[in-house]
Amino acid sequence: MLLSQVTSTLFLSGADAPLNAALVTQKGITLIVNATLNHVCPAYPGVECLRVPVCDLPSARLSDHFDRVADRIHGNRGGGTLVHCAAGMSRSPALVMAYLMRHRGVTLRQAHHWVQESRPFVRLNSGFWEQLLQYERRLYGRNTVRVAQEPPPISRPLETAPLTGNRWVTLVPKSPLMSRPSQILQSQVLKKRGVS
Template identity: 30%
Template sequence: MSTVKDKRKEYMTVKDLQKLLDSCRLQLHQVDEVWPNIYIGNVHMAQNRAALQKLGITHVLNAAHAKRGSVGDQSFYGRDVVYLGIPAEDSTYFDMDVYFRPAADFIRKALKSPCGKILVHCIMGLSRSSTLVLAYLMIHRDLSLRRALKNLVEKRAIYPNRNFLALLLDLEHQLKRKKRTCCIL
């Protein structure tokens, strides 16, 4: 017999996720390794080719592509770094979920490449970039949103906006439904 309390644990809300994010006491840095060979950083780090080379970055995912102050394209990085730009806006109405799968696949491909290391960035490295890394962890590493968030806040100060958190909750429900459907068949 399940209790109401058990059901609440099963179904997280945006407010629950924000409480988890609020528990982070880390300072915000230019870049942090948040998962083996996955770095989240800000635009200044992304534009510092020498620092990227020192870290061994082979791929860059710009979650603020084409935004003022976020320079980046394949020609900027040259042949040594593979680039993907996503023109995301950090807003309450932006449909970031259309980029979850392409970003997750790009991150997976980066990690599978020889000596692959990826920088995922936006302007500050708080919301857009962390949202895409969370989607990767959910899609390709089979982590729950709660577990993925806990892992990231242990490594970096992040704060996806409410809209992105709601979209990640939807993703989690979709992935659970897909898993249940696969298990039934």
């Protein structure tokens, strides 16, 4: 379970954190924003649950909820707010960025940096980025970021391979989810193929 603290009273997580009653109590959570279709809203005394029933697809209209969620987070003066989705990577960070723009007066660039500092593996889908860009334009009349298309994979000769034969490896942009075990697994596959 990973709970990320964005401000002194604002937290981001996946669907597991709100199920931990001790954690909710320890952090003084009085509002849970549940940005999922299927995950349960736990019932705790003195804790309100605000449901944002949106799926994590680029076509989903998360922006329909930006103002309502931002205003509710801002109005939660009695305690902390936990915003979560299934993994805490796309829907909930987008909602938090909308809040930061609306009530903390920051640009989308600043809001993204702020959220990413507390939760480095944030990865919004392209549709939510576009909706945040439109929201920033509506709030400030301009955009401070541009969403670039992801470059196609680059193919290069495998440097560690012998020069006999044509061995190519495809390099893809580094994912924030790439972990050490996947890199080890990749090297084991190369060894099995006779590439050392």
